[in-house]
Amino acid sequence: MLPRSDSPQVPDEPAAETNSDQLMRLLYQEHSGPLLMFVLRLTGGDRQRAEDVVQETLLRAWRNADRLGTSGQPSLRPWLVTVARRIVIDEHRSVMARPQEAYGEDLERFAEADATDQVLRRMTITAAFKTLSPAHREIILATYFKGRTLPEAAEELGLPIGTAKSRVYYGLRALRAALEAREVTES
Known part of the structure; x- marks a missing residue:
């Protein structure tokens, strides 16, 4: 059936978008607290870094929502913990692969002695x-x-x-x- 041309068309939000918003809220409500506590231990108590890792983990879960629903797992928490742990490990490796930046350091201690x-x-x-x-x-x-x-x-x-x-x-x-x-x- 074609819509009538005399009535204004208001596009409805797609059902998938509403479901993904609900999924994100549900993931956050159920898993963000325990996941934050887990990641805080991994980051040595660095709360800002831990919150960033939790946010990235939940974002990855949201992006992979179609695959996570078919996995047959009773809970997503083991998957979330694994992803969070891998994010922390990747960040650590990336920091170790780059030389330390010397901003704010006392540059005199790097100076070579000369005559x-x-x-x-x-x-x-x-x-x-x-x-x-x-x-x-x-x-x-x-x-x-x-x-x-x-x-x-x-x-x-x-x-x-x-x-x-x-x-x-x-x-x-x-x-x-x-x-x-x-x-x-x-x-």
């Missing part, structure tokens, strides 16, 4: 060392950089021990002043 600071220190000391008089440079070089004792340095340079002590004292003082002057100009 930049050491090179800069040496350059600063060398520049300050060049400002010393030749006599002060000579005694500081012998005692601090060559590792000689004061008597050994005095003997090597042919100086009396008192003169060597005096030159070390005033040489170090001049070196310190030169380094401090560089520090003030650099900052």
Whole structure:
């Protein structure tokens, strides 16, 4: 029988769509609570992740509603638990397959050590060392950089021990002043 053209046509919702909505509500009412408790244990108590897994599980059940009704199982819960467990396992494998993201991490601990600071220190000391008089440079070089004792340095340079002590004292003082002057100009 053809519809009359003078009456407005209001499309009815298909019966399958109404049944699938009812199926989804029924699945959620019956299985979401126990399924959430099960998945919470699998996710280590991460509630947000567990709720996402339950939602994905129920969505898969809804998509496969035509196959689930013919399986002859008295309850869908074993199937839902298996699907939820597999979703959690798949998520875990996917996280393990990707390298960890470093957002928010302290990037300094990933930096490799290099000799930049050491090179800069040496350059600063060398520049300050060049400002010393030749006599002060000579005694500081012998005692601090060559590792000689004061008597050994005095003997090597042919100086009396008192003169060597005096030159070390005033040489170090001049070196310190030169380094401090560089520090003030650099900052």
